[in-house]
Amino acid sequence: MQNAAEIFDRYECVRQRLPLIRSQPKASSITSLLDISGEVDAFVFDAFGVLNVGEVPIPGAIDQIAQLRTRGHEVRVLTNAASFNPDATMKKFKRLGFSFYPEEIITSRSAALAxxxxxxxxxxxxxxxxxxxxxxxxxxxxxxxxxxxxxxxxxxxxxxxxxxxxxxxxxxxxxxxxxxxxxxxxxxxxxxxxxxxxxxxxxxxxxxxxxxxxxxxFGKPFQSIFQIGASSLGRIEPHKIAMCGDSLHTDILGANAMGWKSVFVTHDGLFNQLHPSELITTSGIQPDWITPRI
Known part of the structure; x- marks a missing residue:
């Protein structure tokens, strides 16, 4: 797999092992998460392509998390990060400038070890x-x-x-x-x-x-990591939780299977060189909302 198109095609080839799609209306475009803050109680974030690219935070992401907290929203990070233990993962986000609590970061490593x-x-x-x-x-x-x-x-x-x-x-x-x-x-x-x-x-x-x-x-789109995330959010109803991610086959599909809402973030992620509408049409995986950045 040498490019994003080949990666997308490989995800399509293994669809029989991924969760099934629930029916979903056509996505709406938003300018930021603040546009839907009245419809969502908890925002769950993928890391790469949504919060950071490598060792650099995406412009506006740190401030947006702070604004969502101010408005009373719960925030979580749900990441397919298995290379680091929880302490190392916390240190990485702190180094990037994000102020998350340990219980707000849920990794695929934790799901697997459980x-x-x-x-x-x-x-x-x-x-x-x-x-x-x-x-x-x-x-x-x-x-x-x-x-x-x-x-x-x-x-x-x-x-x-x-x-x-x-x-x-x-x-x-x-x-x-x-x-x-x-x-x-x-x-x-x-x-x-x-x-x-x-x-x-x-x-x-x-x-x-x-x-x-x-x-x-283990990890997105498989359900154990989403179930850990849901448990950490207490009694918040599934339709009041929004997963924000850059991958249809991991973030959006996994959220859909849980009955969560989803936000497809397109500007900085894995498939940022491909056209979002074409990816949605080809895969049949429909987010609730589409935004360039959170």
Missing amino acids: AMDDRHWGVIADTADPLIDIPYQTTRLGSLEAPYGDVEGFLFLSTACWSDAQQEILERSLAHSPRRVVIANADLAAPRGDTFSIEPGYWGHQIADKFGVQVEF
Whole structure:
């Protein structure tokens, strides 16, 4: 996958594993979230493309969060970020200038860890990740083949140190002995400057395509992360919650499946070089509102 169009097409190819679409009226255009503040009690944000691009906050995002708080709205961040533990994620948002409380940030890593059981896990992670939030026995997997056969399940947190050769080792091990495969970041790809990185979801779908094994995906659009978000918002009705994201197949589809409202943010995200209306028509995934920035 070399460009945004190819990433979009790959999401379409794996639609059978994604949540089903609920019927939805045609989207309305808004200039900012303040236009719909009277219709929504809680705003839930994707991170990349909505709040920040890399290590830079998107213009106006910090101020907009502050204004929504002033108006009495609950705010949450729902991110497919599995490379960092909760402390590191908090530090990142603080470094960017956002003032979120720990309970307001919900990651796909947290959703995945909540679903794990007590077994010996082979973990695919950044070498800088201390793995201290995983309460079970772990072995960090690398280029040596033997450890893949010793573990009882696989947890995929990051592709930072992953390669085609290591993926082949993993697939050979699964072919010999099928085990649980937990993908803690359901994204297929992420922008990295002028290129795109391959994310854990890509490798997870490749495993599912090849072997037909039950790969477990966590993060948007899958429901466990949205359920954690909903629980954190107490008794707010689903139709009073709006998910704000830059991806139809993760943010908007996941919100739709939960009965939440959704805002498709188009200016800075993964598909900002593609035409929003064409993406909506091709996918059939319809947001409630469309805005360039929040």
